[in-house]
Amino acid sequence: MKQDRIIMNAEIVLTGTELLLGEITDTNSVVIARMLRDIGLDLLYKTTVGDNEVRIAEILRDALKRADFVIVSGGLGPTVDDVTRQAAAAATGRKLVYSKELEAQIAARFKRFGRTMAENNKRQAWLPEGAIPVENPVGTAPCFIIETEQGSIICLPGVPRELEYQMKRAIIPYLKGKMGKTQVIKARILHTCGLGESNVDRQLDDLMRGSNPTVGLAAHLGQVDIRITAKAATEADANALIAPAEEEIRKRLADTIFGVDQKTLPEVVGELLEKHNLQVTAVDTLTGGVLTGRMQSDERSKAAFTATVFSSPEEVFDTIGVPAPNDAESAEAAVKELTQRLSQPNTLGVCIIGPVKTDSTGEEALIAIAHKGQVNLSRYHRVYKGQTDREWLAAQALDRVWRWLR
DSSP, rough: OOOTTTSOEEEEEOOHHHHHTSOOOOHHHHHHHHHHHHHHHHHHHHHHEOHHHHHHHHHHHHHHHOSSSSEEEEEOSSSOOHHHHHHHHHHHHHHHHEOOOHHHHHHHHHHHEEEEEEEEGGGEEEEETTOOOOTTTTSOOOOOEEEOOOOOOEEEEESHHHHHHIIIIIIIIHHHHSHHHHHHEEEEEEEEEOOHHHHHHHHHHHHGGGGSSEEEEEEEETTEEEEEEEEEESHHHHHHHHHHHHHHHHHHHHHHHHHHTTTOOHHHHHHHHHHHHHEEEEEESTTTTTTHHHHTTSHHHTTTEEEEEOOOHHHHHHHHHHHOSSHHHHHHHHHOOOOOOHTTTTTEEEEEEEEEEEEEEEEEEEEEEEEEEEEEEEEESSSOOHHHHHHHHHHHHHHHHHHOOO
């Protein structure tokens, strides 16, 4: 272990050619990262490498140069391509030794499962010399820890259920013991809409240069998340570091923040509709039902939302007996009229209409909201027809409804 390092850190190494081929989705690193965060252990790197002994060994050597704890997932099975044991031994300059005790444990587990241990399962009883065995009561792959002067290599199964169990049962207690006084890493996520990532970045530039707490951004379709992360001795201390940063962010971006942490925009809209005892009736020619899908993701918004999806604006205008517009002015008038027709005393009228041809800008998307004689219409000058664009337009419509209701 690196004695001159005050702040310890970790690296995750994921093994498996299937990960590099995109055949399966990695969930193990998410589980590990969250558990490390909860004990205040900084995770600095995550590496994925295929089932190749030489490359895995090379990655482990590099990881030991920069991390106190290298947590490896996968490659502990009985097959020829399970080479993590050999790679870990090579990376630390050790030979593999056979453990009769491990063989007996593996055989006992197979017996408990009502099966007979195959000959190739005996490969799992080989460990790097001096490694600390970590019994795996929920699977057949023995785990192990190699301690070196540089740091520790912790080898865990790739099976998600087994890995999570071992992290909770054995590895987190081990890490806590090595770290001594643990800390807490706490993150708070503020969700914004209606403002692009570059605009959010510009307004929070100075805050994003801090070290504790740190402020970072994550952009999604029609939404930007602001992550405030603090590290402290206790959760209360971390919250105390986060609070002033959150207060300042809310001062600067108050009109765009709709929720915190797990809160979604459809959920917030549903709460507001329930609060105001309102329903939504929508006409949609652009999102192909994406807006409906998002509103149905929350029970309250689902109960308050009804939409009719049309294939084209012409179909809508023909249905209501309005001539198809041929310029921006007549398009706005037609959409406003339709939205007002949808509106009732306890119902918001919402229209997402497009592409509408105009004489000045080519094609536009028009999003309008009406209630009690008032109409708000927004124009979007670029209209596409892909799934990404449908999702973006649905996000804009939700944003407009949220701003109307709040």
